[in-house]
Amino acid sequence: MICRLIVLIVVLLISFVCSPSWAQDDGQLPESVSVKTYQEWQLEIIRLKEADRVRDLAMKNLIRRIEQLERAVAVDAHEEEPSIETSENTLSVASAEEKLRLQQEGEENYQLIEEAFEQRLSRQGGMLLAPYRLTYDLSFSYAHASYDSIVVDGFTVYPVLVIGDIVAEKVRRDIMTSNHTFRLGLPWETQLDLTFPFGYERKRSFRDDGTHVAHETNGLGDISLGLSYQLINGSTFWPDTVIALNWKSTSGDDPYRQEDTDKPSFGTGFETWGVSMTSIAVADPIVVFGGLSATYTPKSNKSIGAIRPGESFGGNLGMALSLNLDTSLSFNYSFNYSLETEINNQDIYGSDQTTSTFGIGLSRAKSDSYAMDIDLSIGLTRDATDFQLSVSFPFELSLLNN
Numbered sequence: 121m122i123c124r125l126i127v128l129i130v131v132l133l134i135s136f137v138c139s140p141s142w143a144q145d146d147g148q149l150p151e152s153v154s155v156k157t158y159q160e161w162q163l164e165i166i167r168l169k170e171a172d173r174v175r176d177l178a179m180k181n182l183i184r185r186i187e188q189l190e191r192a193v194a195v196d197a198h199e200e201e202p203s204i205e206t207s208e209n210t211l212s213v214a215s216a217e218e219k220l221r222l223q224q225e226g227e228e229n230y231q232l233i234e235e236a237f238e239q240r241l242s243r244q245g246g247m248l249l250a251p252y253r254l255t256y257d258l259s260f261s262y263a264h265a266s267y268d269s270i271v272v273d274g275f276t277v278y279p280v281l282v283i284g285d286i287v288a289e290k291v292r293r294d295i296m297t298s299n300h301t302f303r304l305g306l307p308w309e310t311q312l313d314l315t316f317p318f319g320y321e322r323k324r325s326f327r328d329d330g331t332h333v334a335h336e337t338n339g340l341g342d343i344s345l346g347l348s349y350q351l352i353n354g355s356t357f358w359p360d361t362v363i364a365l366n367w368k369s370t371s372g373d374d375p376y377r378q379e380d381t382d383k384p385s386f387g388t389g390f391e392t393w394g395v396s397m398t399s400i401a402v403a404d405p406i407v408v409f410g411g412l413s414a415t416y417t418p419k420s421n422k423s424i425g426a427i428r429p430g431e432s433f434g435g436n437l438g439m440a441l442s443l444n445l446d447t448s449l450s451f452n453y454s455f456n457y458s459l460e461t462e463i464n465n466q467d468i469y470g471s472d473q474t475t476s477t478f479g480i481g482l483s484r485a486k487s488d489s490y491a492m493d494i495d496l497s498i499g500l501t502r503d504a505t506d507f508q509l510s511v512s513f514p515f516e517l518s519l520l521n522n
Contacts, residue, residue, distance in 0.1 A: 242303065246360065246362055247400065248309060248362060250305050251305050251306060252304075254305075254518075256301070257299070257512055257514045258298075259299045259301070260297070260298055260510065261299070262296050262508070263295040263505045264292075264295075265505045265506055267503075268291070290326045291323065292324045293324075296319060296320045297317055297319040298317070298318045298319065299512075300316045300317075301314070301315045301316075302314045309350035310350075311347070312346070313364075314344075316340070317340070317341035318338075319339070319386050320336070321337050321338070321384045322336045323336075335380070337373070337383055337385060341372040341386035342370060342372045342386070342388060346365065347365050350362055351363045354400075360400045362398050366394040368393075368394075369391065370387060370388070370390065370391055372386040373385035374387055375387070375389055376424065390417045398410070399411065408438075409439070410436060413436075414432070417430075427463050430462070431459050434455055435454070436452055436454040437452065440481075446486075448482075449482055451478075452478075453476075453477070477498060477505075478498050481494065490516075491514050493513075495510040
């Protein structure tokens with residue numbers, strides 16, 4: 121539109137310059153007309169025709185130029201459209217790649233969160249390993265216990281009392297343990313656990329007569345074996361539930377067969393059978409877990425008679441909180457009550473025990489196959505250990521080639 125307006129103005133200007141002044145304001149012909157000869161009129165006509173020809177040529181050139189400009193504008197507009205489409209396609213591809221990258225990062229983050237919880241829940245017995253996955257859990261712990269006891273005839277079978285002279289004493293025990301636990305995931309949603317405990321213990325006794333006795337021991341403890349089964353897979357209405365059957369051997373030193381009865385031992389001298397059930401419920405980023413347990417110890421003949429420790433019943437409740445992608449913090453409370461011990465079918469009054477502890481744990485997944493756990497357990501009752509600090513390093517590997 122602007123170009124056409126320019127052409128019109130140019131045409132008007134040319135017409136004004138080339139057109140003769142035929143009349144004056146008063147409507148009379150100029151004096152020069154009357155004196156012009158015939159030849160002069162012919163020259164004037166030729167000049168006017170030449171002027172018209174020049175004007176037409178100029179107009180044609182202008183029109184041609186306008187058409188060229190219009191075609192150029194149309195070509196530019198046509199070339200810009202593919203570039204816009206290309207940009208849109210590029211943005212679409214980039215958006216799809218970004219979405220895929222975010223999805224992959226989300227899956228990796230969720231896997232890291234699961235790994236941060238997995239070691240904690242495996243130790244609690246609420247999560248099983250995948251088939252043919254093996255975990256080696258190396259742990260170190262230090263525990264301190266202190267209690268007052270009554271020694272009868274200088275012979276104490278903890279927590280059993282024997283007839284004799286009565287002597288009051290304060291006992292301090294420092295226990296350092298190294299546990300080597302192997303967990304193997306099996307088909308049919310089962311898992312096998314095997315634990316070898318090694319330890320060192322120092323026991324000091326301070327009697328009211330002013331004497332002080334110290335004993336030390338080290339060696340292998342009671343080896344334990346467990347089999348776990350996934351009873352319920354988690355759903356909207358039911359949490360994941362695992363049941364486990366455990367057996368503890370008598371591989372450690374038997375305190376009833378030692379010559380020095382005051383010397384500590386890492387064995388109990390009794391086989392023990394136990395059953396437990398643990399459930400977990402996930403409400404990201406929190407996992408709540410809890411369980412019940414019961415143990416039974418068969419009667420065994422010892423040097424002082426037929427002894428049958430009382431059955432025990434317990435439970436625990438806790439939660440694990442994800443701090444970030446590879447770290448979780450856990451809190452748990454456990455309770456256990458043991459019935460009175462029998463000697464020759466007679467209950468030993470006061471031999472029942474109530475232990476209650478509160479624990480804080482920190483788990484950090486260093487990689488897909490390596491983690492670190494730190495646990496602090498604080499005793500809440502007189503029968504419980506005062507405190508226990510544990511550090512463990514679980515290593516996981518697959519027995520099948522991927």
